[in-house]
Amino acid sequence: MIKLGLKSRSRRVVQDSSMAVEKSKNIMGKNKSDVGDNCSYCCWANLPSELLREVLLKVEESESKWPARKHVVACAGVCKSWREVMKEVVKTPEVSGKITFLYPLSRSALADDGKFLLAARKCRRPTCTDYIISLQADDMSKGNDTYIGKLRGPRRMHCVMDAIKASSIKPGGVAPTQTYLPITCVDSSPTIPFFRTKSNYLDKSLSGPLSNQGDNSSLVLRNKSPRWHEQLQCWCLNFHGRVTVASVKNFQLVASPENGVAGPEHDKVILQFGKVGKDVFTMDYRYPISAFQAFAICLSSFDTKIACE
Template identity: 50%
Template structure:
């Protein structure tokens, strides 16, 4: 089996030098591989081969073999997409679309963020080991852009290209002038068939000429606010996150959060409007930071990060679901997102269902921004 895998991958590399970024954008690659001898493998045998590859290559960088198999041809892609489970069930991030899909229910998916002060960029990596420092698997990047009304963090699938006009652009985080309120925007709808309402700002944006291959959606999916800190820089921040596209019932047993299945490449009117979802009837998920306790011997505020945070910082936080419409249950005790400092410019980011890596990353980016009115 290993010999077959190496032969397939070498054949793929010899036929195409293009980098496959996602299953939804592989048509041009697969068209050039239709004559490959691997494209005509019997379906039963092909499925058995791909199941074994998926089961054996369960960590990065070996998992590149699974992505390579999805790029051989169309039939390989379809079967690979059927076999590879979303992070909610597999606890693994395989394709780029995985960063838009909710994480696992039973445990936190461990990641870390590296900050580059000189370039005002932030890079998100998937942790490959249980240690706090490893090379990691790159997932997303963000570039900080200041403007008169506030700050934008442009989020991209590319580590070097964070421009909005790029095909790699997946969303942004926008702050108000004083850095107390933020909005997370997604480039596409949270799930197929979601209803939205048009806004004036979007109608004006539609007047711009944009490449047909670049999605121009601008959908607000979450709102973050920081409350006034009466203790100033000595006390912990207080966060409030309203996840506009995730129902409050998602954290309950059997609850469902929206799951994107592929990146949209269309540029029609439906994918160019912005607004809130119009098909929710049970309220949205609200996240609030867990209150720390004062540690008298250390003279500081403390939270239990279970070894994932090593340096005290006002940026450190843990978010859990807030019982907005009833008594707190066991699901409200679970940490959904935690973020903390482990080095001068290195921070851990651990998240779980119903948040996606993209949503968790955007929330953490809000912690980097200066809070003029709060501190």
């Protein structure tokens, strides 16, 4: 007869039966003579860490879709060791594409697992609104090293991200690593709205001498056109579960076709932003835009609601 007396993987032992009873008493620290009426081997407080990890991993996995990953945060609040496990289980947003521990600092901030990403503070000016974007939440001063940029959001915005070539989304295309982001704004016309639709893009390119055509043309993002949903009787965008609250701020941006010829790369959502709860939004971005660019574009929708114009 063979006996298996186990508590955790690290202590797994397989023994011959002759020795097993005595040994298992030692290992388990429990008297096996009362086996039968009381199988109290299960001391839950000493749950093997691999099992705990497994359960918490399932909590994490099950919240791959938003609404906000509350349960992950709640589990981290149980005790210190759970928080550590949760931190391990939650992957960095670059890997998982999820941002979990959001810290509502100043105007907007993004963080993963307590790891803070970017913050912005809103500065109202008479004619426009500035957002100071910083790598640090508690230091928004402009002279500081952590200051990385500013977004100025007038009613209409002209935002040129000329470091990204339109060809970057083609196979083999590249986007340069950006050291700064030139965001210029023109308050009055003539202006090229940043979030332009395909139709007025064409108008502009036909009627006006739009600079930078050809190989060096800039990547232009446009709103993804919503579909009419018959059952809901409204215009819908598919956010794949990442956005749960209807809001004018929700948007998806795709690359605008350079010459009006749309390829499959123009269906790919490059940036999406949307509401999941009171004052909580998700942001998903991908190549070729950077975190800073994505964040700045999303911030702009707070002020101008330009995405819905």
